[in-house]
Amino acid sequence: MEIAQSSQSISEVPTHIAIIMDGNGRWATRRSMSRLKGHEQGAKAVREAVKGCRELGVPYLTLFAFSSENWNRPEEEVNHLMGLFKFFIKRELKELKNNGVRVNFIGNLKRLPQDIQDLANVALEETRDNRGLVLTIALSYGAQAEIISAVQSLAEKVKAGELQPEEITEHLFSKSLDTGDIPDPDLIIRTSGEKRLSNFLLWQSAYAELVFQDVLWPDFTKRHLEDAIDDYFGRNRRFGAISG
Numbered sequence: 115m116e117i118a119q120s121s122q123s124i125s126e127v128p129t130h131i132a133i134i135m136d137g138n139g140r141w142a143t144r145r146s147m148s149r150l151k152g153h154e155q156g157a158k159a160v161r162e163a164v165k166g167c168r169e170l171g172v173p174y175l176t177l178f179a180f181s182s183e184n185w186n187r188p189e190e191e192v193n194h195l196m197g198l199f200k201f202f203i204k205r206e207l208k209e210l211k212n213n214g215v216r217v218n219f220i221g222n223l224k225r226l227p228q229d230i231q232d233l234a235n236v237a238l239e240e241t242r243d244n245r246g247l248v249l250t251i252a253l254s255y256g257a258q259a260e261i262i263s264a265v266q267s268l269a270e271k272v273k274a275g276e277l278q279p280e281e282i283t284e285h286l287f288s289k290s291l292d293t294g295d296i297p298d299p300d301l302i303i304r305t306s307g308e309k310r311l312s313n314f315l316l317w318q319s320a321y322a323e324l325v326f327q328d329v330l331w332p333d334f335t336k337r338h339l340e341d342a343i344d345d346y347f348g349r350n351r352r353f354g355a356i357s358g
């Protein structure tokens with residue numbers, strides 16, 4: 115990707131981009147449409163983001179599709195979103211598979227309807243050997259619950275005498291999270307102008323660059339992805355050290 119860079123700026127396309135897809139409801143309300151329409155349009159923008167990352171050579175993309183808090187939305191909206199996830203996986207699987215995308219999920223999938231859990235497993239299986247973009251979909255995901263679950267699994271191992279407390283390092287802890295086999299995000303994008311992480315990848319975002327964009331998610335295109343990457347290129351990442 116040809117983008118001008120200063121000597122201290124980042125020179126590589128980010129390895130891992132994570133996106134908080136926000137603003138579907140507002141997009142619909144502004145058009146006097148039901149919020150459900152906003153989510154449908156949002157699903158189209160998901161295709162844009164996946165295609166954009168593939169074209170730009172980004173190896174990992176993670177999308178925050180449904181948070182643990184989203185279960186508190188009206189039943190009709192939750193059901194509609196579940197239908198959209200099902201439709202998306204069913205309709206896109208073949209194309210994702212043929213384009214080398216490996217599909218991955220994080221979150222408390224056990225809370226999802228059984229048919230979506232089954233479909234998610236099919237998507238995992240069918241794309242397991244792909245070596246292109248790793249697309250992680252966060253479903254029923256909350257970072258605090260993810261951290262507690264990792265703590266519990268490590269505590270169980272200590273209790274069983276399989277692990278010493280002092281053997282618990284940042285590395286081991288990272289490996290115990292849902293994201294254990296993918297790198298931490300370099301760039302987190304949030305759309306819709308909100309400026310918070312909302313319980314998304316809290317441990318993994320320790321050194322991530324954060325880019326907040328005013329665009330509402332259904333209007334997100336490859337250009338917004340490129341703008342965010344441009345922004346990222348302009349940043350000077352020091353990971354706590356001083357610049358050389």
Ligand code: FPP
Pocket residue numbers: 135136137138139140141153154156157160177178179180181184198199202251306331
């Ligand atoms: C936030 O907008 C968006 C969501 C809670 C759902 C995200 C879902 C999609 C983009 C649909 C399809 C996804 C996949 C992976 C196929 P909001 O409803 O909170 O918007 P608002 O803040 O304007 O109300």
